[in-house]
Amino acid sequence: MTAPEKIPSDLVADWSTLHRVFIRPEDEKSRQTLVKYMEQILFGLHDFLNTHVGVTEAIPLATLAESYTDTLIHPDPEKKLADVIKDIINQIAPRAVNVASPYFIGHMTSAIPFFMVHLKAIAAALNQNLIKLETSKVLSVLEKQVLAKMHRMIYNKPPEFYDSHVQNVDTSLGLFTNGGTTANITALWVARNLCLPPTAHFSGVEKDGMAAAMKAHDLERLVVLVSERGHFSLKKAGGILGIGNRNIIAVDVDENHQVDMTELVRLVEKFSRDKKTKIAAMVGIAGTTETGSIDPLPRMAALCKKHRIHFHVDAAWGGPVLLSEKYSNLLAGIQEADSVTIDCHKQFYMPMSAGMVYFKDPKALDQIAYHAGYVNRKGSVDLGIKTLEGSREASSLILDSALKIMGSRGYGLMIDHGIETTRLFAKKIKARAHFHLVTDPVLNILTYRAVPAHLQQHLNTDISSSRRQHLDACLDKINTNLQRVQREAGKSFVSRTCLKIRPGDSHKAVVLRSVIMNPYTTGKILDQILDEQEAILDNLDILDHPAPNIWR
Numbered sequence: 001m002t003a004p005e006k007i008p009s010d011l012v013a014d015w016s017t018l019h020r021v022f023i024r025p026e027d028e029k030s031r032q033t034l035v036k037y038m039e040q041i042l043f044g045l046h047d048f049l050n051t052h053v054g055v056t057e058a059i060p061l062a063t064l065a066e067s068y069t070d071t072l073i074h075p076d077p078e079k080k081l082a083d084v085i086k087d088i089i090n091q092i093a094p095r096a097v098n099v100a101s102p103y104f105i106g107h108m109t110s111a112i113p114f115f116m117v118h119l120k121a122i123a124a125a126l127n128q129n130l131i132k133l134e135t136s137k138v139l140s141v142l143e144k145q146v147l148a149k150m151h152r153m154i155y156n157k158p159p160e161f162y163d164s165h166v167q168n169v170d171t172s173l174g175l176f177t178n179g180g181t182t183a184n185i186t187a188l189w190v191a192r193n194l195c196l197p198p199t200a201h202f203s204g205v206e207k208d209g210m211a212a213a214m215k216a217h218d219l220e221r222l223v224v225l226v227s228e229r230g231h232f233s234l235k236k237a238g239g240i241l242g243i244g245n246r247n248i249i250a251v252d253v254d255e256n257h258q259v260d261m262t263e264l265v266r267l268v269e270k271f272s273r274d275k276k277t278k279i280a281a282m283v284g285i286a287g288t289t290e291t292g293s294i295d296p297l298p299r300m301a302a303l304c305k306k307h308r309i310h311f312h313v314d315a316a317w318g319g320p321v322l323l324s325e326k327y328s329n330l331l332a333g334i335q336e337a338d339s340v341t342i343d344c345h346k347q348f349y350m351p352m353s354a355g356m357v358y359f360k361d362p363k364a365l366d367q368i369a370y371h372a373g374y375v376n377r378k379g380s381v382d383l384g385i386k387t388l389e390g391s392r393e394a395s396s397l398i399l400d401s402a403l404k405i406m407g408s409r410g411y412g413l414m415i416d417h418g419i420e421t422t423r424l425f426a427k428k429i430k431a432r433a434h435f436h437l438v439t440d441p442v443l444n445i446l447t448y449r450a451v452p453a454h455l456q457q458h459l460n461t462d463i464s465s466s467r468r469q470h471l472d473a474c475l476d477k478i479n480t481n482l483q484r485v486q487r488e489a490g491k492s493f494v495s496r497t498c499l500k501i502r503p504g505d506s507h508k509a510v511v512l513r514s515v516i517m518n519p520y521t522t523g524k525i526l527d528q529i530l531d532e533q534e535a536i537l538d539n540l541d542i543l544d545h546p547a548p549n550i551w552r
């Protein structure tokens, strides 16, 4: 193919520009340009984030949306790389959310160590595709090694077990995914297939489908049991896997926000008696998304063993706590799980987006093996044979490098800081007149709510149900507004969710939710966040919350 001749111009889509865009840093000048751009990204963006400790610029989304209505792809280039980078630093970054701010304590996305940017850039530069050996080579065996390290962290089998599986082409200890959602889907996919195995006239659910499977096993319904704190990815799995998301059964929680074991046992026994229903899996949560609670894993594991149920532990959030020498015991029982989800982009502090799922049985993933002629041939080491995802980046390289840089102790320090700072936050909330701690933190997540002092006395007294409803509505409105005003002001951020505060409550109350994982979030910053909330409350009182005259 010969390139058509054109007058060289910077902003024209021609072959000479194309060659420059696919920059081969052949000469010194283009090398220096690339270094300069990289510096802008590393330091321009980093300095920006550090000097703007606020969370986001106070511009309403509707106003922003007005600037993003250009739906035409321009035929000619509009900008050079240098200008694109400058625009991103000046216009996008300030209006994005500074999740790296120590005042951002609302979500599971937070600051990442600076070296992660380097590692991510390396993964992009190498551009390996882990779907198969032919596009990844050493990365595939490195990935198997990292998977074995993580499996060992969770299951701690004898060293010989790892020697025989670490590079075994016939077995898989786990796999990398795009995140916790696909990790959970993969775990339940395996569980579903295991509970609907082939029979004399049936080739298994993966091949013959759900209708044939139900007929072959004389069943009408599959269910999955998880506490009402279960992540909504499990419902998606129910939908995708043909189980039905209403059959992902939300079991009540007790006063510690752990799955209510009495209720769980009752349900297991009920479904076991019902010959037309089969429990495909039970899910224990190690760090619930809303409250950070950890289910009683050993008791759940024992129940699953007794009834031969697949036990999945969703440790998307809590998994890395295993690296803390002080707090790993909180996850005791996780080694009994048949499968375990852990996210990389949460408490492994990796950039978006990567997750993992592990299996106790190194043969479990055979349940979902797929082959194709041009890729993933039978008997090959191609990691894509047993993954939900197809093409996939080398997240394992980032995790492996991070573990080398941090050591388990380095991660442990961050985990300990998060847990201890959250406990400190709980004390501070309890000490304030206008706040109530709703969930005492086990890990680094807590919930609380504003209860203005003049409403407090009614909270725990016996009042008529209509007054109770009115009080609930008042408090919900106050907390909703408080969270919104603080978010819109853009200096700090806590999130909110709805919880039944006590077991048996019919009302789901609006509560504020805080997730503390940034090592720079200190007690002083938490005081400032509460001060700001009190100031907002003062104004809300006057402005717009429903006049609670009847409560005075």
Ligand SMILES: *Cc1c(COP(=O)(O)O)cnc(C)c1O
Pocket: 108, 178, 179, 180, 181, 182, 184, 231, 233, 285, 287, 288, 289, 314, 315, 316, 317, 343, 355
């Ligand atoms: C975050 C989370 C998930 C989902 O993970 P994504 O990475 O967001 O897909 C699942 N379960 C729990 C407990 C989580 O905290």
